[in-house]
Amino acid sequence: MDDALTTVTLKVNRFTPRPERDRGARGGSPFAKKGGSPFGGGASRNRRPRGKQWVQEYTLQVRPEDTVLDCLLTIKRTVDPTLAFRYSCGHGMCGSDAVAINGTPTLLCTATVADWAEHPNPLAQADEEGFRHTGSAEDGIADDTDVSNAEDGLGVIELAPLPGFPVQRDLIADIDPMLDQIRKLKPYLQADGVLATTREGKVDVFEYLQNPQQLAKYETLTNCIACGVCEGSCPVFAGGDAFIGPAALIAASRFVNDSRDTATMARLNAIDTADGVAACQSVRACSRQCPRGIDVGEEMWQIVARVKER
Incomplete structure (x- = not known):
């Protein structure tokens, strides 16, 4: 089975919250708007979290049919035990592992590496003079950059917490x-x-x-x-x-x-x-x-x- 393995790079948006300060009994501004929507939401729900944010890359040997959850579990168990994410059944039945994969909200346990790995588009990258090619290889604009790097692996998968919710840690949203x-x-x-x-x-x-x-x-x-x-x-x-x-x-x-x-x-x-x-x-x-x-x-x-x- 080793012959079936290939590489994939996971770019994980990570977040470590800053410890909250004890403000005592002073509370918030006396001029703050009271009440609001009966359903909550608004700026208080989607406020930017305080803490350290960075993007960390992990390169793994995987099978194309492996799920993104499989990859994260491998990282957690063998590479970086500090990586935080949520999951439960792993069969697409509980909904606990929803994140944004390449900017699209979906479940980690139902997303396969083969379906979500992307290769950077060389035509969209700037050349040495700072220009970006907008044509196609058939137009003769890019002679060398149109060569796919599929032989180097499956590509890249970017992971971020579920949009619209406060971030608790790494890929865990509240x-x-x-x-x-x-x-x-x-x-x-x-x-x-x-x-x-x-x-x-x-x-x-x-x-x-x-x-x-x-x-x-x-x-x-x-x-x-x-x-x-x-x-x-x-x-x-x-x-x-x-x-x-x-x-x-x-x-x-x-x-x-x-x-x-x-x-x-x-x-x-x-x-x-x-x-x-x-x-x-x-x-x-x-x-x-x-x-x-x-x-x-x-x-x-x-x-x-x-x-x-x-």
Whole structure:
């Protein structure tokens, strides 16, 4: 199997937080704006972390089918035990290892080296006189620089923490703001609380029985693993604007579409705010890398339509 190995370079954006100073009971500015969005977010969520930041490169011998998570585990175990990243199941089911790979939010455990390794484009590099070639090799502009360096390895993969969230350390982002937003929308079934009974006075165990059409309306949405990939891809949320975010709206949509839930109007009212559905710009970037196959952008359009139609 050694013959199948090749090299890849991982460029990891690293971060070590600076110890927080104890400010005592002085608090913040008395002129600071109070309240704000009920969903949080804004500058406080996306503020620049304080600490040491640098890019560190690791070159490994890997197989093309290895995942980026495999590479990081190898680094952690054999090269640099100080590298920090988050993962759990490693099978694309828990969503804990979401990061930005080459600038695109995705899961470490589902991204293979062969799919994500990139070679630097020699045509985009400046020559000795400071000019960059913009033509192609077929145009005769670059004679020597158009030779691919694939024989030297698979290429380079750049890793950074998930956009839109505070960085805790290296590739670990604090996703608590997203989870808090989901909790605020009460992501649990709210039924009328009246137990159906049979003629004999016993509890009817089939009270919440659904037909296949009713189940299909929300079944796909139950696949959401709250990984944050859609939020890291959203230019509004990742840009730091106050926005509840697509993950929370997906959670709300799951129950809005559930025939057993009796709180539909309350749920729609809760997201009908300037920082709720009104903040969605319908860019649909949230759909591009969902690891569970949810068309998040389409669901955003559907929930916005439900809010307007009510």
